[in-house]
Amino acid sequence: MAIRGFLQGAALTTTIAAMVACGHSGQSATTSELTASPDTYDDQDVTVSGTVKNPTTRQTRRGTATIYQLCDNACINVIQFGGGSVSDGTASTVTGHFRASFGRQRKMTNVLIVGGRRESHG
Numbered sequence: 409m410a411i412r413g414f415l416q417g418a419a420l421t422t423t424i425a426a427m428v429a430c431g432h433s434g435q436s437a438t439t440s441e442l443t444a445s446p447d448t449y450d451d452q453d454v455t456v457s458g459t460v461k462n463p464t465t466r467q468t469r470r471g472t473a474t475i476y477q478l479c480d481n482a483c484i485n486v487i488q489f490g491g492g493s494v495s496d497g498t499a500s501t502v503t504g505h506f507r508a509s510f511g512r513q514r515k516m517t518n519v520l521i522v523g524g525r526r527e528s529h530g
Contacts, residue, residue, distance in 0.1 A: 434454065434503060435452065435454055436454065436455045436456070437449060437454045437455075438456070438457075438458075438480055439478055439482050440481045442456065442484050442518055442520075443482040443483070443484060444482070446518050451506070451507065452506055453504070453505055453506070455501060455502070456484065456501070456502060456503075456504075457480075457499065457500070458478040458480045458484075459479050459497060459499055460476050460478060460498050460499075460500050461476060461477040461479055461483065461496060461497075463475070463495065470489060470524050471489055472489070473487055473489050473524075474486075474488045474492070476494055478500060484518045484519065485516050485517075485518060485520070486504070486522060487519060487520070487522065488504075489521075489524035492523075503522070504520040504521050504522035506520050506521075507521065
């Protein structure tokens with residue numbers, strides 16, 4: 409019995425480690441880390457904290473979106489779909505899907521997409 413429990417625990421630990429290595433679990437990063445190595449985080453879920461700058465709300469084909477920058481020593485662009493409001497100069501922590509490059513007509517770099525459905529925009 410003890411060996412079986414050990415083997416099950418080892419298998420679970422291996423599975424979790426493999427998921428982390430493949431980028432399947434969310435991770436935390438700073439805006440400076442994202443801008444310094446965008447390819448490292450590209451197409452992964454990340455949680456980021458920083459100060460909100462220049463929020464604007466607009467209607468898109470995918471619904472209402474709030475677009476803003478999230479900054480520490482560097483800034484990333486955030487596109488937040490659905491509910492949730494942010495104010496200029498406030499601290500915020502968001503979790504979303506990071507893209508090193510995003511958009512078809514107007515390309516943006518270092519973008520965190522929060523909410524909405526996922527699409528490939530390479």
